[in-house]
Amino acid sequence: MRSERAARAIPVRHKKNVPDRVAPAALGPDTNRARRIVEAVADPELPMLTVGDLGILRDVSVEDGKVVVSITPTFSGCPAVAEIRGDVYGRLVDAGFTDVEVRTVLNPPWSSDWITAEGRRKLAAAGIAPPDSRGSTIVRPAGAAVPLTLTTAPERGLACPACGSRDTERTAAFGSTACKDLYRCRGCAEPFEHIREV
Numbered sequence: 064m065r066s067e068r069a070a071r072a073i074p075v076r077h078k079k080n081v082p083d084r085v086a087p088a089a090l091g092p093d094t095n096r097a098r099r100i101v102e103a104v105a106d107p108e109l110p111m112l113t114v115g116d117l118g119i120l121r122d123v124s125v126e127d128g129k130v131v132v133s134i135t136p137t138f139s140g141c142p143a144v145a146e147i148r149g150d151v152y153g154r155l156v157d158a159g160f161t162d163v164e165v166r167t168v169l170n171p172p173w174s175s176d177w178i179t180a181e182g183r184r185k186l187a188a189a190g191i192a193p194p195d196s197r198g199s200t201i202v203r204p205a206g207a208a209v210p211l212t213l214t215t216a217p218e219r220g221l222a223c224p225a226c227g228s229r230d231t232e233r234t235a236a237f238g239s240t241a242c243k244d245l246y247r248c249r250g251c252a253e254p255f256e257h258i259r260e261v
């Protein structure tokens with residue numbers, strides 16, 4: 064009796080080794096498998112990025128064989144979310160999860176800061192300027208004595224993904240989708256896309 068009670072005692076928490084948001088008892092093998100499947104789903108508009116790279120996956124849980132996935136949409140103007148939800152559903156069903164629900168979580172709203180470091184690396188490798196994690200910064204001339212020329216000042220010193228030059232200009236507010244801007248590099252003359260900061 065004594066030993067059984069000892070075995071049932073609440074285990075000592077090793078706070079330093081256990082991240083706060085992970086509840087080890089809730090993460091069974093099915094949950095881990097389902098999460099890996101969901102994280103690997105590609106974004107239809109930025110196919111080099113996965114759901115995991117975008118940082119849009121809020122939660123995956125498996126209880127009594129039912130999978131519940133919570134996803135936060137990225138840009139409100141991007142129709143990709145419906146497609147991603149369909150892909151997530153299809154992949155999980157293909158993997159043998161027959162009872163699947165994909166929920167949309169709107170709060171807190173997605174921020175481009177949620178794109179992972181790996182996601183930013185993949186975007187740059189594809190010639191697309193990742194969103195600036197500092198948010199939409201306006202580049203101003205250094206030194207207060209320099210007069211501001213608002214009409215010609217660059218909106219952003221965005222680095223060209225091809226040559227790294229910050230001598231770039233925005234040529235269109237919307238690229239091929241609502242979540243992208245078009246830029247041109249004055250250094251190498253290459254046009255490139257940029258993921259908007261939100």
Ligand SMILES: [Zn+2]
Nearest residue numbers: 223226248251
């Ligand atoms: Zn360039």
